[in-house]
Amino acid sequence: MGKGRAPCCDKTQVIRGPWSSAEDLKLVTFIQKHGHENWRALPKQADWRIPVSKWEMNTQITERVTRVEQLKTLRKKRVEDQREGLLRCGKSCRLRWINYLRPDVKRGSFSKEEEDTVITLHQTLGNKWSKIASHLPGRTDNEIKNVWNTHLKKKLTLKDEDESPHGDESKESSSISSSSSSSCTIMSSGKRNLEMELDHQKNQGSSTKRPRITENVKDSSPREVSNQCRPTNKPKELSSSSISSNNSNITISSQVDISRPEDDHIGSLLNFRAQYDVHNSSEEVSKPEEITAEIPFESDYDFWNMLDSLSSFQSNEVQLENAEACQSSNFGDVYSTGEEDQNKKWLRYLENELGLDATKDENQESSLNNASETLVPESFQYEIPLKPAELQSGTIGNFHLWPSL
DNA sequence: AACCGCGTCAACCGCTTCCTG
DNA sequence: TCAGGAAGCGGTTGACGCGGT
Numbered sequence: 001m002g003k004g005r006a007p008c009c010d011k012t013q014v015i016r017g018p019w020s021s022a023e024d025l026k027l028v029t030f031i032q033k034h035g036h037e038n039w040r041a042l043p044k045q046a047d048w049r050i051p052v053s054k055w056e057m058n059t060q061i062t063e064r065v066t067r068v069e070q071l072k073t074l075r076k077k078r079v080e081d082q083r084e085g086l087l088r089c090g091k092s093c094r095l096r097w098i099n100y101l102r103p104d105v106k107r108g109s110f111s112k113e114e115e116d117t118v119i120t121l122h123q124t125l126g127n128k129w130s131k132i133a134s135h136l137p138g139r140t141d142n143e144i145k146n147v148w149n150t151h152l153k154k155k156l157t158l159k160d161e162d163e164s165p166h167g168d169e170s171k172e173s174s175s176i177s178s179s180s181s182s183s184c185t186i187m188s189s190g191k192r193n194l195e196m197e198l199d200h201q202k203n204q205g206s207s208t209k210r211p212r213i214t215e216n217v218k219d220s221s222p223r224e225v226s227n228q229c230r231p232t233n234k235p236k237e238l239s240s241s242s243i244s245s246n247n248s249n250i251t252i253s254s255q256v257d258i259s260r261p262e263d264d265h266i267g268s269l270l271n272f273r274a275q276y277d278v279h280n281s282s283e284e285v286s287k288p289e290e291i292t293a294e295i296p297f298e299s300d301y302d303f304w305n306m307l308d309s310l311s312s313f314q315s316n317e318v319q320l321e322n323a324e325a326c327q328s329s330n331f332g333d334v335y336s337t338g339e340e341d342q343n344k345k346w347l348r349y350l351e352n353e354l355g356l357d358a359t360k361d362e363n364q365e366s367s368l369n370n371a372s373e374t375l376v377p378e379s380f381q382y383e384i385p386l387k388p389a390e391l392q393s394g395t396i397g398n399f400h401l402w403p404s405l
Numbered sequence: 406a407a408c409c410g411c412g413t414c415a416a417c418c419g420c421t422t423c424c425t426g
Numbered sequence: 427t428c429a430g431g432a433a434g435c436g437g438t439t440g441a442c443g444c445g446g447t
Contacts, residue, residue: 016416016417017415017416017417017440017441018415018416018441019415019416038432039432039433040431040432040433089417090432090433091417091418091432091433092416092417094433094434095415095416095417096415096416098434099414099415099416100415127436127437128435128436129435129436130434130435130436141434141435141436142414142415142416142436143414143415145436145437146413146414146415147413147414149413150412150413150414151413407447408446408447409445409446409447410444410445410446410447411443411444411445411446412442412443412444412445413441413442413443413444414440414441414442415439415440415441415442416438416439416440416441417437417438417439417440418436418437418438418439419435419436419437419438420434420435420436420437421433421434421435421436422432422433422434422435423431423432423433423434424430424431424432424433425429425430425431425432426428426429426430426431
C-alpha cells in the first residue's frame with residue numbers, strides 16, 4: 001500500500017467536536033444561498049456571509065469617524081474573515097447539514113409507525129441505514145441507526161424472548177436482523193422482491209442518479225408527512241414548521257425544538273427560507289433563494305453610491321420591524337403567540353451569542369454619544385428581507401447584491 | 406452531595422462507491 | 427480504461443444527561 005488516501009483535511013487546522021450556534025449559522029447561511037456542490041470547498045467560503053451586525057459596527061466606533069472610513073475598516077475585516085472561513089472539515093459540514101441542519105430533518109422521537117417501518121425495512125435491507133432512511137422522510141440514516149441500536153434492537157430482543165420462551169427458538173432468532181416476529185425464511189424468500197419493489201418505488205422519479213440520501217428524497221413522489229412523533233421522554237417544547245423542502249417538492253413538517261437554541265435558530269433561519277419556497281417549490285436546495293443584503297468586498301461603486309442615497313431606504317426602525325414582521329409572519333403560520341415570544345427570546349439569545357445583541361448595542365450607542373446614529377446606516381445592521389423579484393435579479397435598484405466570488 | 410452506571414445521540418473514522426478528466 | 431478525488435455510508439466513539447445508590 002504505502003500510498004494511502006490523502007486526508008480530506010488537515011486535522012490540526014480544523015475544529016472538531018460539537019458545533020456552535022455560530023458555526024451552524026455560518027453553514028446554514030451559506031448553504032441556503034449557495035447550496036453544497038462542493039463540501040470540501042464550502043468551509044473556506046462560508047464565513048463572510050454572516051450579516052453585518054450592529055455589534056460589529058459599533059465595536060469599530062471608538063470615536064466619531066466618517067462613515068466611509070468605518071465601512072472601509074469593516075470591509076477590510078470582512079476580507080480577513082473570508083480568509084479564515086468556517087474552520088471545519090468539509091466532511092463534517094456535510095454531516096452536520098445532513099443530520100441536523102437540513103430543513104426537512106424531523107426532530108423528536110420516532111412514532112410507532114416509523115419504528116415499525118424501520119423494523120420492516122431492516123428485515124429487508126439489513127444495516128443499509130441510508131436506504132432505510134430514504135423511506136422515512138425527515139429521518140437521517142444516523143438517526144435511524146441510533147434508534148435501532150438503542151431502542152429497536154432491545155425491543156425486538158425482548159419481543160423475541162416473550163414470543164419464544166423456549167431456548168432453542170430464542171437461539172434461532174438471536175440475530176437481530178432476523179429477530180422480528182416474522183420468520184427469517186419468509187423474509188429471505190421475499191427479501192429480493194421487496195427490495196426490488198422499494199428500488200422501483202425510488203426509481204419512479206426522474207433522477208437517474210444512484211440512491212443517495214438527498215436524492216432519494218428528491219426522487220420521492222410528493223407527499224405529506226405529518227408530525228407523528230410521540231412525546232419525548234424529556235418533554236420539550238416542540239413546534240412544527242411546515243417547510244416545503246428545497247430538496248424536493250415534499251411538504252415536510254419538521255420539528256424544531258424551541259427549548260434548544262441550536263434547533264431554534266436554525267428553525268428561524270429555515271422559516272425565513274420557507275417563505276420563498278412557497279413560491280418556488282421547484283427550487284433545488286443548491287439554489288436557494290432567500291437572500292440578505294451584505295457589504296460587498298470589492299470596490300463596488302454601486303454600493304458606495306448607494307451609501308450616499310440611503311435616505312431612500314426605509315428607516316432602521318421600519319426596517320427592523322419589517323424584518324421581525326417577516327419572521328413573525330413565518331412563525332405565525334405555525335407558532336402560537338406564546339411561541340412567537342419564545343422565538344423573539346431565541347433571536348435575542350442568538351444575537352447575543354453571535355455578538356449581534358441589539359439591546360446591548362443600544363446602550364453602547366448612547367454611551368458613544370449617539371455617534372453611530374449618524375455614522376452607520378442601520379439598514380445594514382440587519383438582514384434585509386427581499387422580494388422574490390429582487391432575489392431573481394440580485395439587485396435592488398442599481399445596487400448589486402452579490403459581489404462576484 | 407458525590408459517585409457510578411447506563412442510555413442517548415452527535416460527530417468522527419475509514420472504507421466503499423461513484424464521478425470525472 | 428483507469429486513476430484520483432469527492433461524496434456517501436456504516437461502524438464506532440465519546441460527551442453529556444439522568445436516575446439510582
